Amino acid sequence: MRVVKKKVLVDVCGPVDLSGDEGWVAFDAPALVGASLRFVSGEPDGNRYRVRYYRDAEQQLRARIWFGPETEGPPGHSHGGAMAAVLDEVLGLAAWAAGHRVVVGNLNISFRNLLPLEEVVTVESTVISAAGRKVMVHGRICLGETVFAEAECLCITLPGK
Numbered sequence: 636m637r638v639v640k641k642k643v644l645v646d647v648c649g650p651v652d653l654s655g656d657e658g659w660v661a662f663d664a665p666a667l668v669g670a671s672l673r674f675v676s677g678e679p680d681g682n683r684y685r686v687r688y689y690r691d692a693e694q695q696l697r698a699r700i701w702f703g704p705e706t707e708g709p710p711g712h713s714h715g716g717a718m719a720a721v722l723d724e725v726l727g728l729a730a731w732a733a734g735h736r737v738v739v740g741n742l743n744i745s746f747r748n749l750l751p752l753e754e755v756v757t758v759e760s761t762v763i764s765a766a767g768r769k770v771m772v773h774g775r776i777c778l779g780e781t782v783f784a785e786a787e788c789l790c791i792t793l794p795g796k
């Protein structure tokens with residue numbers, strides 16, 4: 636008889652410091668949009684992403700995020716799709732945080748530098764405009780002066796919802 640051992644997922648990575656900059660205020664994303672945003676922010680102690688949201692002094696949404704080993708693409712670095720998922724969530728959420736009930740219609744990303752795994756980086760967002768149903772949000776994943784990816788995100792409001 637073949638015995639299949641149950642695979643146990645172990646937290647091998649230890650704690651990660653996701654604290655914000657001075658003046659940032661913690662932002663409760665599930666309180667605003669519900670608990671459905673699990674793909675990026677659903678496992679705060681897992682090995683994919685660990686993320687904490689803030690608003691900065693200008694009320695723009697910021698995220699402190701750790702790309703864990705399960706986001707690997709090129710050896711030792713984040714998969715481009717892993718960065719895209721983060722930008723999709725954070726920039727869409729930025730529009731929600733500004734009062735617009737949206738989904739992302741178009742996300743245009745430029746990958747600028749390889750992002751090393753197990754690094755805590757920042758996602759910055761800025762709501763650029765809101766006209767009719769279209770909300771434009773720009774953002775980037777960065778660490779100090781280094782930009783890993785930057786994006787333009789067209790969000791479309793959901794009528795009647």
Ligand SMILES: CCCCCCCC(=O)SCCNC(=O)CCNC(=O)[C@H](O)C(C)(C)COP(=O)(O)OP(=O)(O)OC[C@H]1O[C@@H](n2cnc3c(N)ncnc32)[C@H](O)[C@@H]1OP(=O)(O)O
Nearest residue numbers: 668723724726727728731737738739740741768769789791
């Ligand atoms: C709950 C918390 C959410 C937090 C953020 C999470 C982010 C996400 O992952 S959302 C999931 C990914 N996104 C999706 O799956 C969206 C799928 N797409 C859709 O549902 C629809 O195409 C939707 C709602 C975007 C637009 O459809 P619809 O409501 O029929 O609008 P539609 O009439 O086609 O377009 C409205 C306007 O937006 C423009 N538009 C729509 N899509 C695009 C696009 N991709 N590119 C450019 N313009 C667009 C249209 O040209 C139109 O402009 P205008 O009024 O000037 O003619």
